[in-house]
Amino acid sequence: MTVLSAQLPVAAAFPAPVQVAASWRGREGLAFLDSSMRSGEQGRSMIAVEPESILRGRLMEDADGLKRLLKERKGEPGGLFGWVGFDGAFVFGVYDRTYVFDHARQVWCGEAPELGGGGDDETEGGLEGRLKFGPLMEKSDFCGRVERALEYIAAGDIYQVNLSYPWEAMWPEGRDAWGFYERLRAVSPAPHSAFYDLDGVQICCASPECFLTMEGRRVVTRPIKGTRPRGADAASDWSQAADLLASPKERAELVMITDLLRNDLGRVCEFGSVKVSGLCELERYAQVQHLVSTVEGELRPEVDHVEALLQCFPGGSISGAPKKRALEIIGELEPNPRGIYTGAMGYFGFDGTSQFNIVIRTAWVQGDRMRFYTGAGIVADSVPEREWEETQHKAAGLLKAAERF
Template sequence: MPAPGFGARQSSGALDFTVRAGEPEGPAQEQTPAPKTFGGRIPKQLVGSNLSPSAFIALVERAQAYIRAGDIYQVNLSQRLAARFPFSGWELFQRLSAVSPAPFSAFLDCGEFQIASSSPELFLRLSGRHVQTRPIKGTRPRSTDPARDAQLTYELQTSTKEMAELVMITDLLRNDLGKVCEFGSVQVPELVRLERYPQVQHLVSTVEGRLRPDTTHLAAFASSFPGGSVTGAPKFRAIEIIDELEPITRGPYTGALGYLGFNRESQLSIIIRAAICKERTVYFHTGAGIVADSVPAAEYEETLAKARGFLQALHYDRLPQRTVRA
């Protein structure tokens, strides 16, 4: 599971932080890639995964056994893609932002490695004593054919499975915020909202509350971390199962990226749709939420749909086929 980390922006030195933060507007936000040119050409990359399709499907089936046994109701499982990349982490961030723009895109240079994130998910937004989180659950790919795209949207909005996932995680986050908020202040002003991005479309809910007077933003962060949408329910048993089933650690993936302000203005995103760049190699975790009625092969395909922006940023137009242990 992700390990929390903190840093401060410096004018010179190892750590540099750039963020493009915003919030989708309207009931169904549309985002399309903006044309962008780059200084260097990149060849199509050979992309591998730490899990073959059959291995990922086997993990889903093992997770469903835990669900049937009553250990958990839902768990997020991921695979990690890897490829060589001949340019800088900043170059990858520019490419990723061009093909897969997102409201919480961010770039973090940690010296030995860089995080290039195109995250659509808000973890926490805090302003004074007001706190808000916006979990994502439910995914369908986008299609260039308008009729097919509309059909996929309809499937997503009418899926009892996807709605059940969203409701479960929304309730989990209500509980997380309830630990640090005034009694009765935690509300769900919007249970389900459709958001569309260039490669995928999601269902999103909004949970908010009012912090107790003695609660700091750091305490609110600690109460909620890691995000429920990228772990499962119950959260800590799901984390134990993730640690057991996934063959490699997640690193920054599904952690949080943002800032905690001394002026009590803070915002953090969930680190998803994010590439980790280290020594000319890029790593990209991509996951899916598993429930009792999940179809394992469909969950595998969902992970690939979420990786499409990353693959496009690498000029890669095929799905990863080989297994690597990078």
């Protein structure tokens, strides 16, 4: 691969990250962390391709192997790119080179790639209407499960639990998922998006939620709770935002999860270093708007990034509180294993940086099916029908991408 000189404005000589990723589709192990929506120091997109090897295991049992590898290759270029499913099963590609683009400065950092020879437009004719998603759970069934969760809350077992269900569509034979990802990022851009073609799975992710960002010993998490659709015009949009900001139920839910994540970070951070630097702030995306908090701290010297992920996994915003009992109830009330949904996707860098999102607003292809999930957080004053409506709002971006596919 030809490597161009770095640190020049992209407009002057270099393609944008999404152009590079598109031109490299079809190459083995393509990993594209697409952060073009973010700003400032966090606005970096990353691309890796052709892994040396693929690591598979379970986070609880095989974390030590990941730690050893990261220690052995500390300071080298590249890293481990992949995901951890909700059940802890992980897949990571081991890459010896990573291409990083800084969106704030509009430069490739270190090395800048050329466009590859792939990415020719695929034939779109005859596909209209072929990608039809449908929920694999009826409204009445979901509402019944919400009622059962409310009984657990009333009995004092839990304070909050996240319940979800899958959607599925037949996948057109002979197609790769990059075209779907391009449409998804167009209709539902998000700050923690990603595309993976790794280990026989193609993943299209438009996640708005940061699970863990780690640089050296600094760690940040940004849980999301509370959802309203975007309005058709400015007035209705602000009305939806005002309703979200004023909702005692939504604020209480996020405060509860913020406290849970503060406690999670407290297990791995220096005493007194964990702080809530943002609480119940409004963030808007193309299809929905959310409330978001920011919690940060400083990892203890003996805690590496793998251990931090292990101790905080899975994220509190997509499990519940108390987490252990909430996970047991999820196992009882959800008939479909979540797979990668609500796991974590991202990378461990050999340079001492790591970042993982929460895997939501994400569809993946295996075999002849594409699947995604939507869910809602259940608390004491939840109304089952409204929770169902929230899950429908969260599906909007993926369904719009399917309409355009």
